[in-house]
Amino acid sequence: MHVGQKLRTALRGPPGRLVFKVGGGDGERFRHTRRFDGHRDGVWHVTADSLRNICASASADQTARVWSMNSGACLYTYVGHSGSVNCITFAPQSDTQCGEHMLATASGDESAHIWKVAICSQTLLSSDDDEEEKAIVDGGGLDSETMQPNVEGTRIKNAMMRLTGHTGVVIGCDWLAGGSQLITASWDRTANIYDVERGEVLNILSGHEMELNHCSAHPSQKLVVTSSKDSTFRLWDFRETIQSVAVFQGHQE
Known part of the structure; x- marks a missing residue:
């Protein structure tokens, strides 16, 4: 599949299916208020x-x-x-x-x-x-x-x-706490942490056995999570007194 298509086939929904109202847990009703057009x-x-x-x-x-x-x-x-x-x-x-x-x-x-x-x-x-x-x-x-x-x-x-260094599609990114560093997730099976001001790779997070599909950083702590097609997600802890990685398994796909 061409990278420009990304996951188009997998994410395509039934034609004409629109969700315009959602019921909240407290019975509150939500409605569609605005449509944003322009992307091709x-x-x-x-x-x-x-x-x-x-x-x-x-x-x-x-x-x-x-x-x-x-x-x-x-x-x-x-x-x-x-x-x-x-x-x-x-x-x-x-x-x-x-x-x-x-x-x-x-x-x-x-x-x-x-x-x-x-x-x-x-x-x-x-x-x-x-x-x-x-x-x-x-x-x-x-x-x-x-x-x-x-x-x-x-x-x-x-x-x-x-920010360069990956050898595959970069599928996700997120700012670490403070905004001076960025994490990226790639189909090359790694995540990179960059110094945003200098553009340098500070850490390469490896260990996933298949392509990564998401990454997320904690808003106030030096913690990041990566998820992969290998059916696992990993918690990377960069706090000075810990410096560890935990692997979470259980999903079948």
């Missing part, structure tokens, strides 16, 4: 920053996008990858609503990229407040080449940092 291929991953009312998406169309959750407008489109974008995550931030914010993306081009956007008060408006909102924020601090805002928002071409 499958969307593999989404994440949200509720403080700033923005969300981000990763797609097989080789782009990642940042959106206003209030208006549905596309604020930024990152076009620096040459393969399917499989995962996207916001860097840990302060409580400041405005300013520059870093994101990380993992891709089928065997790399992860660090890039940034400028988010200001315009993105916090609701569509009722300003239907013409376009994410036209101050890009003065951005190093990336940009174009004028349009239906794709502002296009970002260049990454702040390209």
